Amino acid sequence: MLKVTVLGSGNAFCSDGRAQAAFHLQSRSASMLLDAGATTLKQCKTFAVDPGSLDLVLLTHFHGDHFLGLVFILLELDFLCHRQRPLDIAGPPGLTERCEALLNLAYPEYRPPFLLRYHPLTGPAHLCGFQIEPVPVRHRPESLGYRIRESEGRSLSFSGDTAFDPVLFDLYDGVDLGLLEVSLHVPEPGVAHVALSEVLGARQSFRAGRMLFTHLTDAIAARLEEVWPGSAARDGQQILLS
Numbered sequence: 526m527l528k529v530t531v532l533g534s535g536n537a538f539c540s541d542g543r544a545q546a547a548f549h550l551q552s553r554s555a556s557m558l559l560d561a562g563a564t565t566l567k568q569c570k571t572f573a574v575d576p577g578s579l580d581l582v583l584l585t586h587f588h589g590d591h592f593l594g595l596v597f598i599l600l601e602l603d604f605l606c607h608r609q610r611p612l613d614i615a616g617p618p619g620l621t622e623r624c625e626a627l628l629n630l631a632y633p634e635y636r637p638p639f640l641l642r643y644h645p646l647t648g649p650a651h652l653c654g655f656q657i658e659p660v661p662v663r664h665r666p667e668s669l670g671y672r673i674r675e676s677e678g679r680s681l682s683f684s685g686d687t688a689f690d691p692v693l694f695d696l697y698d699g700v701d702l703g704l705l706e707v708s709l710h711v712p713e714p715g716v717a718h719v720a721l722s723e724v725l726g727a728r729q730s731f732r733a734g735r736m737l738f739t740h741l742t743d744a745i746a747a748r749l750e751e752v753w754p755g756s757a758a759r760d761g762q763q764i765l766l767s
Contacts, residue, residue: 527552527679527766529702532568534739534758536708537590539564541743544760545590548683548704549574552675555654557581558598559671559683565594566601572761577606580653584616585685586668587623595624596631603637611640613652617659617667620645660696662687664717670696679766682733686740688717694730701766703733704758706740707749721745725752737764 528551535543545562549569556578558565569576576598585591595614602608614624621643628635644652646659646669658672664686670693674680681702684693689712697703708718724738738749739758746757
């Protein structure tokens, strides 16, 4: 069993009131936060996700709308949850330095009293009951998408931010749920994001059990729902994979 809660289905601008990228994954035995935009802690409280339950935070890249919320999660775990057990944090190479720099910038001289165990990913890893396979995608130099499988076999893939690329078809092949960003109506030169026209043109090539699109505006979401009902993510949405 794997429960997925969409904490943030929007972009850096929180377009149309959608929060920044974050997803909560709850298996029978472990709790993961997948990306941590700046709005993540507020969304956890809005949708009754307990930050204190987190075993793992997994980051796709170091843009603020996917990363900056981490520092507020750490404060919550320290001062309100009084956490003592370690927290595992995984992501692209450079993870340790970026996280430490974020803490230095946001709250100089502060470090949580519990251990932060950093896991820069250069290949498949097994962390907190999740099997994680990183897949390089085209957005930032460090950007990774992920194939994630929990201990009972339920699986999902997440692109993070990415340009459209055939590698995405392999990323989603055979998983139970595919989370894919769609930020544009049509491709824009020099903008490394997926466009709605690209997704619809390749619809038959996505072989996940279900596709759910995120990083949305309401206009793109409305068009997706017209042609692909049930495919546009919304804040607070829950998907149970069993």
